[in-house]
């Protein structure tokens with residue numbers, strides 16, 4: 393558990409800088425554009441599955457940031473009621489300025505949601521719960537997400553885990569590259585503890601459970617090949633300069649299907665029991 397100096401302040405300060413630097417851009421909170429694109433594709437494809445499309449109306453995004461993802465979802469799914477919640481007033485201001493017709497935004501904290509039990513059909517996150525800097529708080533967040541979800545409702549959980557992160561650093565070290573440090577504002581999930589915890593409250597869905605004939609199923613470590621290319625092979629060629637990113641080289645290999653477990657970011661689909 394990281395020291396609780398004022399973890400909330402660490403998070404708010406970090407995202408104030410992100411808001412000032414990236415404004416409404418897709419690079420806000422994620423400067424790697426291939427990762428952003430693959431995350432967004434996964435989220436869009438999730439909403440296109442037969443289990444979700446036209447069946448789930450009330451949708452909550454926790455940690456919506458500057459509203460970039462909801463700007464895409466509202467234009468494709470105009471009939472849904474999207475609610476974006478975030479801790480950072482600075483990012484929310486940008487989200488609100490988008491004036492999206494299908495989405496509302498509000499300030500809140502996943503550890504203590506103001507919503508009634510059983511309010512939402514879908515709750516999703518994109519690298520948010522890793523901002524809770526202890527496992528206890530992460531469990532609190534998961535409990536709240538569970539509480540506000542309707543029975544049978546879904547969580548799409550795109551968060552970071554230590555197994556892919558460790559594998560990536562082992563691969564880097566073997567090639568003479570330094571480990572990538574875990575960002576100071578993140579705590580990645582330990583997979584075993586996470587799976588034990590969620591399996592008491594949710595069914596962990598497998599590939600194909602949301603209906604046939606769609607871009608889903610996805611590989612759980614859907615960014616694995618991209619991370620191997622962008623964080624192992626690419627830095628070897630660019631002599632490790634971390635400012636060189638989003639190159640044509642990396643874009644070229646983004647067609648590769650995911651293989652292995654080399655990305656910290658992974659996707660889970662959970663259904664409330």
Ligand SMILES: C[S@@+](CC[C@H](N)C(=O)[O-])C[C@H]1O[C@@H](n2cnc3c(N)ncnc32)[C@H](O)[C@@H]1O
Pocket residue numbers: 403407420421422454455456457458460461477478479480483500501502503517518519520521523524
């Ligand atoms: C890595 S960013 C991702 C933002 C957005 N999903 C995106 O993809 O750009 C994590 C977001 O979670 C928000 N966040 C952090 N702690 C939170 C909390 N306790 N409750 C709600 N949101 C929180 C942050 O303010 C930030 O906007």
